[in-house]
Amino acid sequence: MSITEVFNGACGGFYAFSSLSSSVLNLIANFGTETIKRRFLDKMVKGTFTGTMCLTEPEAGSYLADLTTRARRDGEAFRIKGTKIFIGTGEHDLSENIVHCVLARIEGAPSGYKGISLFIVPKYRVNEDGTPDLLNDVYCSGIESKMGWDGAPTATLHFGDHDECQGWLLGEGRQGLSLMFQMMNEMRLATGAQGVGQAAAAYQIALSFARDRIQGLSYRRQKGDPPVQVPIIDHPDIRRNLLFMKTVVEGCRRLIIQTALYIDLSKAVDDERKREYYQDLVEILTPVCKAYATDMGFRVAETAVQSMGGYGYIKDYHVEQYLRDLKVSCIYEGTSGIQAIDLQRRKLNIKGRANSGL
Numbered sequence: 515m516s517i518t519e520v521f522n523g524a525c526g527g528f529y530a531f532s533s534l535s536s537s538v539l540n541l542i543a544n545f546g547t548e549t550i551k552r553r554f555l556d557k558m559v560k561g562t563f564t565g566t567m568c569l570t571e572p573e574a575g576s577y578l579a580d581l582t583t584r585a586r587r588d589g590e591a592f593r594i595k596g597t598k599i600f601i602g603t604g605e606h607d608l609s610e611n612i613v614h615c616v617l618a619r620i621e622g623a624p625s626g627y628k629g630i631s632l633f634i635v636p637k638y639r640v641n642e643d644g645t646p647d648l649l650n651d652v653y654c655s656g657i658e659s660k661m662g663w664d665g666a667p668t669a670t671l672h673f674g675d676h677d678e679c680q681g682w683l684l685g686e687g688r689q690g691l692s693l694m695f696q697m698m699n700e701m702r703l704a705t706g707a708q709g710v711g712q713a714a715a716a717y718q719i720a721l722s723f724a725r726d727r728i729q730g731l732s733y734r735r736q737k738g739d740p741p742v743q744v745p746i747i748d749h750p751d752i753r754r755n756l757l758f759m760k761t762v763v764e765g766c767r768r769l770i771i772q773t774a775l776y777i778d779l780s781k782a783v784d785d786e787r788k789r790e791y792y793q794d795l796v797e798i799l800t801p802v803c804k805a806y807a808t809d810m811g812f813r814v815a816e817t818a819v820q821s822m823g824g825y826g827y828i829k830d831y832h833v834e835q836y837l838r839d840l841k842v843s844c845i846y847e848g849t850s851g852i853q854a855i856d857l858q859r860r861k862l863n864i865k866g867r868a869n870s871g872l
C-alpha cells in the first residue's frame with residue numbers, strides 16, 4: 515500500500531497501467547486454467563502485456579446486475595459480444611498486447627448478479643507459447659476527454675462486432691462477481707491509498723510554497739515595529755489549512771496501513787477465530803478507507819489550491835492537477851455513496867454484527 519501511495523503521488527494516471535495489470539495478473543494466477551496461465555501469465559508478469567478491468571456498460575454502472583455483454587461457448591473458449599465504457603488503460607500502444615478482464619453473461623444464464631461470469635479477452639489472440647497473433651475483434655471507438663487522470667486513456671470498447679472475439683473463462687461459470695469480490699478489498703484499499711498519495715503530494719507542494727511565498731506583515735507586529743514581510747506560513751489561516759491537510763493525510767495513511775495489516779493477519783494467523791475476526795475488520799474498514807480517504811483527499815487537494823492563492827490555480831505548480839486527478843478515485847471502484855450503502859446494508863448487518871459490538 516505504501517508503494518501504491520508513493521507512485522500515485524508521482525503520477526496516478528500512469529500508475530494505473532501497473533495497478534490494473536496487477537489486478538488482472540492476480541485473477542489469472544488465482545483462477546486461470548493451465549491453458550490460460552501458459553498463454554498470459556509470463557508476459558503479464560514481465561509487463562509485456564498490460565491488463566484492464568471491463569465491468570461498466572452504458573446501462574450498467576453502479577448496478578452491474580444489468581450488464582448485457584454475452585458469451586457463447588465455442589470449443590474450449592467463448593465468443594464474447596458487447597460494449598464496455600470508461601475502461602481505464604483500455605487502448606494504447608505501450609504494450610505488445612492488452613488483456614481485458616471482462617464481465618459477461620453466458621447464454622442461458624439467469625439475469626441479475628448470479629448469472630455473471632468472468633473472462634480473459636485479449637486485444638490480440640495469443641498462441642499456446644504466449645506470442646500474440648491476429649486481432650481479436652476488440653475495437654476501441656473512442657477515448658474519453660476527462661477532467662483529469664489524463665495519463666490513463668479511458669476507452670469505449672466493442673467486443674465481437676464481427677462475432678470473432680475469443681474469450682477464456684476464469685473459474686467456474688456464474689462466479690464472475692464472487693471471483694471479483696475476492697480481489698475487491700485490496701483494489702478498494704489501493705484506491706484509498708491513491709487518494710492519500712495524491713493528497714500528500716498536494717500538501718507537500720502547498721507546504722513548501724507557504725515557506726517560500728513572502729506576502730503581508732506578521733500578525734505579531736507591534737505598533738512601531740518595522741514593516742517586515744513574512745512568508746505566508748506565518749499567517750494563522752494558512753497554518754490552519756496546512757494543519758488540516760497534514761492531519762487528514764497522516765490519519766488516512768494510518769487507517770489504510772492498519773487495514774492492510776489486518777488483511778495480512780487474516781491470511782497469516784493459524785487460529786481460525788482470530789482469522790475470522792481480522793476478516794470481519796477488513797470487511798468493515800475497506801469501504802471506509804475507500805470512501806473516506808478519497809473524499810477527504812479531494813478536500814485536501816482543494817485546500818492546497820486555496821492556500822496557494824492564484825499560484826495554486828495556474829498550472830505551474832501542478833497542484834491543480836492533483837485536485838482534478840483525485841476526483842475519479844471517489845467515483846470508480848464503487849462511488850463513495852455506494853461504499854456507504856455497502857457498509858451500512860451489507861457489512862454492518864452480516865452475522866448480526868450490528869448487535870455484536872465489533
Ligand SMILES: Cc1cc2nc3c(=O)[nH]c(=O)nc-3n(C[C@H](O)[C@H](O)[C@H](O)COP(=O)(O)OP(=O)(O)OC[C@H]3O[C@@H](n4cnc5c(N)ncnc54)[C@H](O)[C@@H]3O)c2cc1C
Pocket residue numbers: 566567568569570574575576577599600601602603660663668842845846847848849850851852855
Ligand atoms: C476515469 C474513469 C475511469 C474508469 N475506469 C473504469 C475501469 O477501468 N473499468 C470499469 O469497469 N469501469 C471504470 N469506470 C467506471 C466507474 O466504475 C463508474 O463510473 C462507476 O462505477 C459509477 O457508475 P456510473 O458512472 O454508471 O454512475 P451511476 O451508477 O449511474 O451512478 C450515478 C450516481 O448515482 C449514485 N447511485 C447509483 N446507484 C445508487 C443507489 N442504489 N443508491 C444511491 N445512490 C446511487 C452513484 O453514487 C452516483 O453518484 C471508470 C470511470 C471513470 C470516470
